[in-house]
Each structure stands twice: as C-alpha cells, then as structure tokens.
C-alpha cells in the first residue's frame with residue numbers, strides 16, 4: 221500500500237490475479253486476465269474461492285483414481301462447447317512465473333483425428349523401415365545414438381502389426397477410435413513449458429471424466445510432432461510451438477467395477493534436528 225492505494229512494486233506484475241482475488245471492493249482490473257477464460261458454456265461455474273479443507277477429499281480421490289485410459293470409444297461426436305470448456309479447465313493449472321504459455325489445438329471430430337492418425341502412421345512407417353536396416357542401427361549405436369536400435373528392439377514388431385491392421389482392416393490402434401483430441405503444446409518462451417502443459421493436461425483428463433468423457437494420452441502421437449515439423453504443420457500448429465501431449469477423447473464404451481491399484485513407489489522422509497539457536 222502506498223498511502224491508501226495498492227501499487228504494483230518490482231519490475232512488473234506477473235498478472236497472477238492474487239491482488240484482485242483479495243480485494244474486497246472489486247477495485248482491481250488486470251488487463252492480462254481474459255474474463256472469457258472463466259466463462260463456461262456447458263455448466264455454471266462457481267467463482268467463489270473454495271477455502272482450504274472444504275472440498276470432499278473422498279470424492280476427489282475417487283475421481284482421480286477412477287480416471288482410466290480409455291481405449292474403446294463410442295462412435296459419438298463430442299460437442300465443441302465441451303471441448304472448449306475442457307481447454308478452459310486445463311488453463312486453470314499453475315504455470316512457471318504464471319507464464320501460461322500453453323497452446324491447445326482442438327481436433328473436434330473423428331475426421332481431424334484421422335488426419336493426425338495418417339500422419340503418425342506415415343512417420344512410424346518411415347521409422348520402422350529405417351530401423352530394419354541392420355548396419356544403420358549398428359552405425360548409429362557406434363556413434364553413441366542407440367535410439368534406433370532400442371526402437372527396433374522394443375517397438376518395431378508391435379508398430380508393424382498396428383500399421384498393417386490400420387492399412388488392411390482400418391483398425392485404429394493409435395487413437396482407439398476417439399472422436400476428438402486435444403493437442404497440448406507451448407509457445408517457446410517461458411522456462412517451464414513442458415511442466416505447465418502437462419499440468420494443464422492432467423486437469424483436462426480429470427475434468428473430462430467428470431463430464432462423462434473418456435480420455436487416453438497418446439505418447440505415440442507426440443513423438444512424430446516433436447521430430448517431424450510436417451506433422452505439426454498438418455494440424456496448423458506453428459513451427460515455433462512445441463507439442464507435449466496428445467489427449468484422445470470421446471464417449472467411453474467401457475465400464476469398471478472398481479478402481480485399479482498402483483505399484484509400490486519410493487517414498488522417503490528426510491528429517492534432521494534443526495540446530496538450536498540460542499537467543500541472547
């Protein structure tokens with residue numbers, strides 16, 4: 221406060237909105253904040269801040285644990301308004317220095333998903349053919365680039381089968397028949413683009429489940445977009461953007477009776493007695 225007025229100190233404001241959120245008389249407008257970004261078309265949002273400890277943890281954990289990767293979608297389109305709302309929910313995630321450099325490319329229909337699927341199939345066809353060249357795999361390994369060799373060992377066979385089934389029977393082992401997708405990327409500025417994009421992605425996965433949609437992250441579609449600029453271009457994504465996640469979306473054709481467990485993970489505590497500082 222300077223006198224009776226709040227002022228922005230330091231070089232610049234992060235536009236995080238904390239000042240507006242504590243102002244009791246709505247006196248603050250932050251130009252960088254888009255009021256449209258918190259207006260949802262498919263539900264009435266409650267813009268009141270939820271105090272710590274007031275949400276139902278049981279239901280939150282149930283939602284988180286009930287989200288499963290869906291690999292069996294109904295042939296039913298997803299409303300564009302729902303997809304746009306999901307993106308807005310994604311953008312409620314935290315981001316490094318509040319940069320919010322994420323980008324969302326919505327593939328609103330099965331046809332658009334198929335275009336990406338074709339591009340990805342072409343990419344893996346090329347990689348599969350390359351990885352079949354024995355001397356090339358070995359030469360690359362010799363100069364410290366074992367990736368093609370590892371690919372051949374781990375993926376060549378299954379990718380080859382998936383490509384053949386796609387070609388001969390029209391089976392979609394990549395997107396599992398999803399009728400929509402969201403590609404989450406970032407503009408290149410910002411120090412934590414990947415983390416920001418993946419946090420937004422998780423928001424979308426959880427919200428989609430709550431809205432009756434199934435999701436599946438498709439890592440196999442991310443790789444071609446990272447490695448081959450043409451794949452990004454085919455979706456109208458600028459060359460300067462990076463892609464971090466592809467979310468397949470649609471109405472699930474599957475149900476579970478209970479949630480799945482998780483593997484054992486490493487957990488540790490680091491504890492030490494703080495040195496006692498004697499006050500004089």
Ligand SMILES: Cc1cc2nc3c(=O)[nH]c(=O)nc-3n(C[C@H](O)[C@H](O)[C@H](O)COP(=O)(O)O)c2cc1C
Pocket residue numbers: 287288289290291436437438439440441
């Ligand atoms: C980064 C990432 C990439 C993934 N890529 C694929 C993929 O290409 N195809 C697929 O069917 N599932 C993919 N998955 C889904 C995982 O297989 C799935 O999350 C995991 O088996 C746990 O199952 P759950 O999601 O049902 O909890 C991916 C998951 C992550 C986190």
